[in-house]
Amino acid sequence: MKSLLVLISIHHNSSGKVANTLSKVLDAEIKSPQQITPEELLEYDLVGFGSGxxxxxHHKLLLDLADNLPEVNNRKAFIYSTSGVSRKFAGEKSIDDPHSVLREKLLSKGYEVVDEFNCVGFNTNSFLKYIGGMNRGRPNTKDLRHVEEFAQSLKKTVSTQDE
Ligand SMILES: Cc1cc2nc3c(=O)[nH]c(=O)nc-3n(C[C@H](O)[C@H](O)[C@H](O)COP(=O)(O)O)c2cc1C
Structure with a gap:
């Protein structure tokens, strides 16, 4: 299975840490949206799209890449991210699911979104920098263990579907 991780991680490299762990389990290359063309994505059996x-x-460059993807058939993708507020709170307290915009774009191009991963990342945006930031030290060892478990399960799902 040839896998690729498209990554953009600009704030504290938190999504980069997630991508590195994913890459080890999935044996996947990591490229930024600027390093890949929409057509080159077709060379991969599984593509993970992720950012803060x-x-x-997700980051605008990732959303722009999704907008420029050609229409596909039977192509597998997954979504990952790190955020200041955990995605598990989406739907509560008026927080929208932060994966919705990217997911809709991928689905509209014909991708099957096999699974999705999110955990919190260090956030010093805006006023948070004056109080030492939020989620210092995250993703931590435990978060990265969850990333590993996610990737193992994803690998199993994709290989079972391909049988
Ligand atoms: C300009 C800016 C806007 C952000 N907006 C949100 C947001 O809307 N929701 C959220 O949960 N986190 C938000 N964050 C926090 C980031 O998602 C979080 O720090 C993430 O881990 C950054 O990933 P990165 O280090 O890979 O770039 C924002 C951070 C920055 C710098």
Missing amino acids: IYDQK
Whole structure:
């Protein structure tokens, strides 16, 4: 299975840490949206799209790449992110699911979104920098163990579907 991780991690490399762990389990290359063309993505059996969450969605360069993808059939993708507020609170307290915008774009191009991963990451945005930031030290060892478990399960799901 040829896998690729498209990554953009600009704030504290938190999504980069997640991508590195994913890459080890999935034996996947990591490229930024600027290092890959939409057509080159077709060379991979599985593509993970990930970044930090900014204004409750993935980074603009990742969303732009998704907009420029050709329409596909039977192509597998997954979504990952780190955010200041955990995605598990989406739907509560008026927090939108931060994966929705990217997921809709991928689905509209014909991708099957096999699974999704999110954990919190260090956040010093805006006023948070004056109080030492939020989620210092995250993703931590435990978060990265969850990433590993996620990747193992994803690998199993994708290989079973391909049988
Ligand atoms: C400009 C900016 C906007 C952000 N907006 C959100 C947001 O809307 N929701 C959220 O949960 N976190 C938000 N965050 C926190 C980041 O998603 C979090 O720090 C993430 O781990 C950054 O990932 P990175 O280090 O890989 O870039 C924002 C951070 C920045 C710098």
